[in-house]
Amino acid sequence: MQGVGPGSVLGGRYAVTLRTSEGAHHERWRANDHTLEREVVLVCFPAGASVAAAALDAARRAAGIEDPRLVRVLDVGTDQGVGFIVEEPLTGAAPLSHLLQGGGLSPDEVRRITGEAATALDKATHRGLHHLALTPSAVLRMPDGAVKVRGLATEAALTDADQLSDERASRADAVGLVKIAYAALTGRWPMVAVDNGLIPAGSSVGLEAAPTIVGGVAAPSEIAVGVPNDLDLICRMTLGSGRRGPVSPGDLALQIAPWPSEMATSDGATGMRLRGRDDRGSAETTRVMPSLGAGAGAAAAGAAGAAGVAGGAAGDGTDTLFFDRLPDDRSDRSVGSSTSAASASSAASSERLQSGIAAASAAATAAAGVAGAIGDRVGSFARAAADKAAARAAERRAFREGDDDYDDDFAGERIGLVDALDEAPATRLEPPVPVFGREAPEAPSGTQSRIALAIVGALVVVALVIGISNVMKIGKHDGVAAPAVTVTKTRTPTSSGAPSATTTAPPSTTQAPPAAAVSVVAGTGFDPEDGTESDQTVKLTYDGNPGTEWRSRWYGTPTFNGKKDGVGVLLDLSAPTTVKQVQLVLGAPQDVTVYATDSASTDSLTGAQTIGSKQNASGTVVITAPATLKPASKIIVLVTKAAPAEAANHYRAQISEVTVR
Numbered sequence: 239m240q241g242v243g244p245g246s247v248l249g250g251r252y253a254v255t256l257r258t259s260e261g262a263h264h265e266r267w268r269a270n271d272h273t274l275e276r277e278v279v280l281v282c283f284p285a286g287a288s289v290a291a292a293a294l295d296a297a298r299r300a301a302g303i304e305d306p307r308l309v310r311v312l313d314v315g316t317d318q319g320v321g322f323i324v325e326e327p328l329t330g331a332a333p334l335s336h337l338l339q340g341g342g343l344s345p346d347e348v349r350r351i352t353g354e355a356a357t358a359l360d361k362a363t364h365r366g367l368h369h370l371a372l373t374p375s376a377v378l379r380m381p382d383g384a385v386k387v388r389g390l391a392t393e394a395a396l397t398d399a400d401q402l403s404d405e406r407a408s409r410a411d412a413v414g415l416v417k418i419a420y421a422a423l424t425g426r427w428p429m430v431a432v433d434n435g436l437i438p439a440g441s442s443v444g445l446e447a448a449p450t451i452v453g454g455v456a457a458p459s460e461i462a463v464g465v466p467n468d469l470d471l472i473c474r475m476t477l478g479s480g481r482r483g484p485v486s487p488g489d490l491a492l493q494i495a496p497w498p499s500e501m502a503t504s505d506g507a508t509g510m511r512l513r514g515r516d517d518r519g520s521a522e523t524t525r526v527m528p529s530l531g532a533g534a535g536a537a538a539a540g541a542a543g544a545a546g547v548a549g550g551a552a553g554d555g556t557d558t559l560f561f562d563r564l565p566d567d568r569s570d571r572s573v574g575s576s577t578s579a580a581s582a583s584s585a586a587s588s589e590r591l592q593s594g595i596a597a598a599s600a601a602a603t604a605a606a607g608v609a610g611a612i613g614d615r616v617g618s619f620a621r622a623a624a625d626k627a628a629a630r631a632a633e634r635r636a637f638r639e640g641d642d643d644y645d646d647d648f649a650g651e652r653i654g655l656v657d658a659l660d661e662a663p664a665t666r667l668e669p670p671v672p673v674f675g676r677e678a679p680e681a682p683s684g685t686q687s688r689i690a691l692a693i694v695g696a697l698v699v700v701a702l703v704i705g706i707s708n709v710m711k712i713g714k715h716d717g718v719a720a721p722a723v724t725v726t727k728t729r730t731p732t733s734s735g736a737p738s739a740t741t742t743a744p745p746s747t748t749q750a751p752p753a754a755a756v757s758v759v760a761g762t763g764f765d766p767e768d769g770t771e772s773d774q775t776v777k778l779t780y781d782g783n784p785g786t787e788w789r790s791r792w793y794g795t796p797t798f799n800g801k802k803d804g805v806g807v808l809l810d811l812s813a814p815t816t817v818k819q820v821q822l823v824l825g826a827p828q829d830v831t832v833y834a835t836d837s838a839s840t841d842s843l844t845g846a847q848t849i850g851s852k853q854n855a856s857g858t859v860v861i862t863a864p865a866t867l868k869p870a871s872k873i874i875v876l877v878t879k880a881a882p883a884e885a886a887n888h889y890r891a892q893i894s895e896v897t898v899r
Contacts, residue, residue, distance in 0.1 A: 239265050241320045242282045247272075248317045252280060252324065259375075263289070263396045268327075277327040278312060281392065285321040289398050296367075296391035297323045303365055307358035309378075309388035323392060330381040334422065335374035335444045341425040345466050347502035348422040351377065352415055353494055354385035359411050360488035362390055364791045366770060368407035370394035372414030373443045374421055383501030404772050405789060408486035415490055416476040416483060421445060423458040423465055428477050430455055453479025468494065488792060492887070756898040757812040762840055763790075764808045764874055769841035771805045779807055779875075779896045784823045787894040796880045796889045804831070804878035805891050808840055811898060814869045820849055820861045823895035826881030827856045834863070834870035846874060853879075873898060 242265065246254040252269045259266040264283040271278050283290060294314050301311035313324035334351070337343065343351070355377055359369055369376070371393035378386040402410060421427050426448040448455040454477045459465040472493060476483030484490035758780035763771030771790050778786040790805045798805060820832050831851035833843060847868060850861035877891035 239282055239284070239320070241318045242267065242280075246318075248280065248282075248320060248322050249313070249315045250317075252278065252322070254280065261396075263287070269324075271324075277329070279325040279327055281323040281325065283321050283396060285316040285319050287321075289396055290316075290321045292398075293323070293392050293395040294321060296395040299365070299367060300362075300390045300392065303362055303367065303390070305358050305361050307354050307385055307387060308362065308390055309386050311392075325388065328378060328380070328386060328388075331378040331386060333375045334377040334379070334418065337379060338374060338421060338425045338445055342423045342462050344502045345423070345464060345469065346498050348419055348469065349466070349494055349497040350499075350502065351379065351385050351422060352419040353491055353497040355387050355418065356412075356415050356487040356491040356494075358385075358387050359390075359415070360486065360491060363404075363408055363411070363487060364793075365768070366404065366772065366791065367391045368394065368402075368404075369411050369414065370399050370402065370407060371397060372411065372418060374418065374427070374445065375443060377418055379501070403775055404791065405485075408792075411487050412484040412490050413476055415487060416473060419469060419494075420448065420455070420458055420473045420477065423469065423473075424448060424461040426461065428455040430477055486792060489888070754899065756815045756817070758809045758896065758898060759812050760810040761807050764806045764840050764876065765802065766804070766841050766843075767802045769839075771807075776807050776809075779893050780809065782895070784895045787825050787892050790877070790880070790891040792883075793880060793889045794887045796882065797878075798880060798889075804876045805880075806830075806874060806876040807893060807896070808838075808872060808874050809896060809898075810872055811870075814871045815898070816869045817849060817863050817867060817873065817898055819863060819899040820873065820875075821895075821897040821899070822855075822859045822861070822875065822893065824856045824859060824881075825892040825894050827854045828877050828881045828891065829853045829879035830855060830859070831876050831878055832861050833874040833876065834867060835872050835874060836870055837872070843874070843876075849873070851878075856881075 242248070242254055244255055248254065248269075251271055251273045253272060254267045254269045256268045257265055258268060258279070264281055267280045267282060269278050269280045270276075283293065294316075297311050297314045300308070301314075309328065310326040311323060312326060315322060315324075342348070362368065367390055369387070369390050371389060376387060376389050376393065378388065380386060417428050421443075425445065427443050427445040428448045430450070448461070450456070457470055457474050457478075459470045472483055472490070484493060761776040761779065763769075763773045763776055765771040772788060775788045779788045788807060793799050814836075817834050822830065822832075824830065829852070832849040833846035834849055835843075835846040837845055847870065849863045849867065852859050852861060873896075875893060875896055877893070880889035880891050882889055
């Protein structure tokens with residue numbers, strides 16, 4: 239980029255040293271901050287570009303969000319025709335695009351990285367900020383396992399992709415996170431456009447494209463092994479033809495929780511780390527296998543004990559299964575030497591040998607039977623271990639009677655997991671078996687049926703009584719007819735001396751004209767905490783179309799997480815007006831209060847006059863002002879209790895239309 243290179247100094251303090259990446263609209267450089275004597279990262283772009291002002295503004299807003307999972311913005315500025323954003327240094331960080339060069343990550347690590355990134359973006363969403371340009375290069379993993387997301391709001395501003403409403407932008411980030419999870423599971427990038435181009439089809443991200451099918455991409459489970467059912471289903475729903483899935487980063491975080499708190503140490507989707515052949519002399523346990531369930535774990539332990547295989551269960555409830563061979567410097571003894579020693583054995587040794595052979599044979603048979611019974615749960619490596627146990631028993635039977643060294647030859651010998659795996663056939667890991675039954679519900683008993691019928695009958699009788707009572711009241715009126723109005727008209731006496739005349743007129747039906755509507759000319763969001771709340775859609779509250787509406791951010795409780803009294807809109811009237819009436823159109827049941835004010839403050843109700851309030855109101859709501867209300871130039875519509883959404887723990891304020899009279 240012109241004006242930026244090794245040795246350049248921007249802002250009078252940032253000395254550029256090395257370019258680390260280059261994008262279509264910006265470059266990233268390492269630099270030294272001479273003022274604070276620290277290393278920083280500079281995101282540089284032409285200051286004269288049409289998106290420069292938006293990028294700098296987005297960086298300033300992103301700097302106000304405190305979250306350790308978001309790359310911190312330290313400074314912004316322009317110098318020598320170059321706009322720059324200063325970010326914290328990420329020494330040793332590895333972008334996800336680099337981590338996936340060797341294939342997908344383990345499911346636990348995918349869940350952790352996606353969950354941490356989703357939680358960070360959900361926090362940004364509550365402040366009206368979105369990423370909108372998520373790729374594997376935007377998600378980084380630090381040496382200690384911490385997850386970082388860079389480019390919040392700025393990447394979208396630099397690519398001019400931030401022209402979306404809050405709701406669609408949240409959906410865009412949720413889809414972007416699902417694509418990140420897909421890539422982390424499979425090592426391939428889903429090059430698909432979702433929701434009519436809501437997410438760009440993608441640019442080069444350094445990964446091989448995922449295979450496409452009709453309506454989307456192949457499911458992760460069709461590409462990689464060991465993909466959890468929930469992650470696979472989310473990817474299918476979001477990136478498939480149905481175009482469903484999470485509606486926001488917070489929604490996705492709820493769906494995939496919980497995730498591990500630390501970086502996973504397993505070697506891929508199998509969740510298993512094996513020793514090399516050079517390590518088989520040690521008897522230490524090397525890896526905890528995935529849980530087989532209580533019954534399968536007990537059966538596997540029984541089979542392992544019968545065959546001379548060590549088995550057990552970890553203290554945390556995860557079944558542990560390992561196979562080791564202890565060091566044995568007598569393993570190369572030949573059958574011939576054992577046969578020679580057996581020829582000199584005594585009758586007592588012969589009897590002991592026969593009983594040992596019988597016990598070993600029975601143990602091997604039991605091990606083989608148990609291993610076969612639970613073969614689908616334990617897997618091919620357990621079956622191979624049982625086969626080796628049977629082979630060992632056959633070797634024992636080959637020794638002649640009276641071998642005094644028989645017990646020594648096989649004492650302490652165990653079957654190695656590596657050997658068992660070498661001889662086992664290749665088997666695809668099956669998904670875990672459901673832990674719940676599929677039995678059909680029991681039919682209700684006779685007593686239960688009679689009770690249910692009695693309750694239904696009682697309800698029918700009550701309904702009939704109420705209906706008959708209401709029918710009998712038809713035609714009866716308790717009101718009193720309004721009296722006729724007498725109008726007296728007095729005539730001025732004429733010269734003839736005619737008396738004045740009095741006439742009676744019918745009751746007057748003329749009503750006072752309705753109050754005239756007052757124009758709303760501008761508006762902004764009102765938030766007692768930070769002064770901004772979905773400002774870009776406030777105009778939908780006075781566009782004359784009840785089908786469009788202003789919506790606040792998502793909150794976890796109807797009282798806005800207990801941090802504020804409410805959120806709403808501040809509307810400017812065309813002129814100072816004595817408000818008589820305010821008509822609201824609300825899309826869902828909410829508590830709402832309306833104020834009149836002359837203050838332009840978007841976070842304070844100081845000096846505001848209360849027009850009125852409604853609780854649990856929806857549809858068209860009319861609020862009448864008191865007669866003592868003074869003229870004001872603005873009104874505030876404040877939702878004090880938000881409306882629930884379809885998803886659990888999701889609440890937000892909704893205002894479709896505001897009419898002031």
